[in-house]
Amino acid sequence: MRMKNETALITGSTSGIGKKTAELFLREGCKVMICSRNEDNVNQTLSEFKKEFGDSVIGMVCDVSDPIAIQTLVDKTIDAIGSVRILVANAGVNLSYGPFEYLTSEKAFSLAKTMIEINLLGIINSVASVLPHMIKQGYGRIITLS
Numbered sequence: 774m775r776m777k778n779e780t781a782l783i784t785g786s787t788s789g790i791g792k793k794t795a796e797l798f799l800r801e802g803c804k805v806m807i808c809s810r811n812e813d814n815v816n817q818t819l820s821e822f823k824k825e826f827g828d829s830v831i832g833m834v835c836d837v838s839d840p841i842a843i844q845t846l847v848d849k850t851i852d853a854i855g856s857v858r859i860l861v862a863n864a865g866v867n868l869s870y871g872p873f874e875y876l877t878s879e880k881a882f883s884l885a886k887t888m889i890e891i892n893l894l895g896i897i898n899s900v901a902s903v904l905p906h907m908i909k910q911g912y913g914r915i916i917t918l919s
Contacts, residue, residue, distance in 0.1 A: 776801030781892045782850050782857045783807055784899055785864030787814035789830050793863055796859060799826040803859070806850040808835040810864075837895030840902070847902040857906055860900040862917045865892045892919055 781798050785791040788805040795805050809815050809820070812834045819832035819867060831853050835846040850857050868884040896917050908912025 778801040779803040780854045780856045781859035783861040787818040789861040804854040807832040810836045838890035840898045844902045845896045858913045860903045862896045
């Protein structure tokens with residue numbers, strides 16, 4: 774994939790695979806919107822990337838489990854960098870249940886619900902928010918990780 778002058782939205786892009794993907798895209802000349810649920814992580818990653826990549830990177834706090842928040846993120850990305858030609862739906866969590874005997878506890882069900890909301894519904898929300906824009910512009914690439 775040629776990245777020069779491309780535009781990308783990468784969810785969960787302040788650590789791990791998402792952060793490395795954002796860095797790779799930026800190195801190849803792509804404009805990138807990074808995001809995370811954690812404002813401190815967004816600010817820290819944005820500061821790191823801006824030193825090397827300047828205005829090619831922007832960032833925003835977003836909880837992908839919230840359909841309104843992800844739609845706002847997509848809209849702001851389009852306003853800031855012109856389009857979303859590539860979506861990397863990478864946001865995800867891996868929450869520990871603790872010892873096996875706690876699997877029937879309320880905490881375990883709450884953790885499972887959070888993982889489903891972010892790891893599954895977050896991808897659905899991300900794709901649903903960006904797909905109409907990609908169809909309208911006649912181009913788009915969607916990469917999902919889970």
